[in-house]
Amino acid sequence: MSARRGWVLALPGVAALLCGFTPPPPQWLPITARWCLAPDRCIALEVADTPEKQIKGLQLRPALAPLRGMWFPYNPPSLARFWMHRTPEPLDMLFVQGGRVVAIEAHTKPCLHLPCRSYGPDQEVDGVLELAAGQAAAQGIQVGTAVRLEAIKAAAPSAPARD
Secondary structure (H helix, E strand, C coil), X not given: CCHHHHHXXXXXXXXXXXXXCCCCCCCCCEEEEEEEEECXXXXXXXXXXXXXXXXXXXXXXXXXXXXXXXXXEEEEEEECCEECECXXXXXXXXXXXXXXXXXXXEEECCXXXXXXXXXXXXXXXXXXXXXXXXXXXXXXXXXXXXXXXXXXXXXXXXXCCCC
């Protein structure tokens, strides 16, 4: 068999193998909460309120817009470690306990291939908030900032508009 014919025969197998590694689509959750830093400045939040939603998080998503984020609640409080696996854009991670920011991991770097670094404080938290990189500083959020989330009527999932 010629080398060329061998490649022609092998090509469908290679394509099938590559198709088997297609990552799942990103998740787009409805906006169901907000955090108002001022009366006219609120962060709209998707809420990852199940283990399945928390595992997917913001993987494979484009950059978050300013004043948009994802909230990961933990009840009971837990030691939360987050990574940036398959998350293509840098994020700020705010770790919350008892209604206050207790730690911030700013500008966490994307990690497209394992192993990936994990982020988080060495204490239990009752939630983690992910924002676009730089938003914590831009909004004046720091360790000790009060966090009061408000449930809102579900808005449509936050997928970008299609042309």
